[in-house]
Amino acid sequence: MWKTVSADLLQEVLAGEFADGFPGELELAQRYGVSRGTIRAALKPLRDAGHITAHPGRKPTVVAGRSTAYGPIYSVLASIRESGMKHASVVLEQHLVTNPEAAAKLSLPPEAELFHLSRIRLADDEPIGLDQVWLPAATAGKLLEADFRDASLYGELDRRCGVVLDGGTEQLTAVLASPAQALLLRCAEGSPLLLIERTGCHRARDLEFRRSYVLGDRVTMATAFGCKANPPRRD
Known part of the structure; x- marks a missing residue:
């Protein structure tokens, strides 16, 4: 389930859907009908790949530049997790x-x-x-x-x-x-x-x-x- 949620959020990030702010964990959990633990698991690869940034007690924010911010080598290494x-x-x-x-x-x-x-x-x-x-x-x-x-x-x-x-x-x-x-x-x-x-x-x-x-x-x-x-x- 977390992989499905993560893939869906990634597509929205790349499409610029969150220009006005990225939703918090509770909002996402309600949106997808899953636990906050599932949402945290879904957000981890997005953070690791540099698509969003998050600090304790703050909402995640979309990183400017998104998928190109860290260059091709980082994309290769991040894709290891995404490929399973x-x-x-x-x-x-x-x-x-x-x-x-x-x-x-x-x-x-x-x-x-x-x-x-x-x-x-x-x-x-x-x-x-x-x-x-x-x-x-x-x-x-x-x-x-x-x-x-x-x-x-x-x-x-x-x-x-x-x-x-x-x-x-x-x-x-x-x-x-x-x-x-x-x-x-x-x-x-x-x-x-x-x-x-x-x-x-x-x-x-x-x-x-x-x-x-x-x-x-x-x-x-x-x-x-x-x-x-x-x-x-x-x-």
Whole structure:
């Protein structure tokens, strides 16, 4: 039931139905004739995918930019849950570091302290990608307390730090798996990988630098634009 409710709400979000405000849990429970627990389960993938944001004691709100706010790599990872596959992560690193290259991407001095998260993303226990991200520690330090074995980075960034990314840039490059990457991703050395480098921003400030290596033979990416992205409504 929660999947049906979630899919219905997603279609309404993408169609711009909630421009004047997103309904609360009680209102949605009455609308669909289900429990509030079912509504919470239905809203979770919408929050995780960046379509809505919610804080304790507040109504959810629709995120500007919706499905495009976090870019294609996040859409791929969020779609694991939506497809019914089992999602998990193996956390390799989760600590504060200094990294001059990442700091430069965020327009910070080389010695700036950064929160760093590195993890392998799994679908039905099979690796699909290696994800590495850096954010300013001053903004994202509370993420040290999060359990990222299953949690969404953007969901935790919203919940713990009150930050929702609202734009950014991405660059996609075809690369070959190094020996270390091949070991982590359980693939042959030299296997095709899609490297996605992105800089995410919040209120025109660069806040996230990410490198994601996705296995080319385990993931297909698709997007829509123009009339396909915004189909005409029929009364």
